[in-house]
Amino acid sequence: MSAELKTLRVLYFASLRETLGRSEETVTTRAENARELLEELARARGKLLGNAVVKVAVNDRIVPWESAIQDGDSVVFLTPFGGG
C-alpha cells in the first residue's frame, strides 16, 4: 500500500538552482523519506540532482536520508559546500 500523498516545498541552491532554472518548487509525492524523494525527482528531471547531491536538509536541519518526510515539509538537497 502506498503512503499518503503529501505536498512539499523543495528549494534549490547554487549549481542545482542553475541546472534546474528555479530556486524552489512545490512537489506532490508519496515518497516516505528524503532518499525516495530524491530518486523520484531524479527520475523526473533526468540528469539533475543524482550524483551531485551529498546531504539533505528537512525544515532547515540536516537529517539522515531515511528520515520520514511529512506534508508541508521544506526539503533542500545539498551539493558539496564551497565556503571558507
Add this chain to the structure above:
Amino acid sequence: MTVERGGRFALDPGRLDPGALAETLRNGGSGAFAAFEGRVRSENGGRAVRALEYEAYEALALAEGEGILAEALGRYEIVDARCVHRVGSLGVGEVAVWIGVVAAHRGPAFDACRFIIDAVKSRVPIWKKERYVDGSAEWTRG
C-alpha cells in the same frame, strides 16, 4: 547590512572590515587575540580567477555557524569568538571569511581559530562560483 540574529556567526553581502570586526569581540583584559582571514585567490587549479560569488542557504548556514562557534567555546579555553562569511560577488584579494578569537593565552586562540575555519569549510552550506579571466565560470569546492 549584516545578516545575523544577535549571534556570533554572520553572513554579510558587504565588504568586511577586519579592524571593526575585531572591536566587536568581548575582551575583558585577555592576553591573546588571533584572527584568520580567508581571501579570494587570483588562481585556482591553474585557472586565473577574475571574481567569485558566494551563495548561502541562509537559515541552515546561520544555525551551523552558531553551532560551530558554540562548540569552539566549549572545547577551547577561549573568551569569545566570531565568524563572518561573505555572500554575493567578491573580487580577487577581498576578504571572504573572517574569524576572530580572544583568549587568555595564544595556544587556545590559535587552536580555536583553526578549528573554526576547518569546521566552517566542511559544515556550513555556502557555495562558491568562480568566474575566470577567460570568461568561463564554475561552481567549485572550497
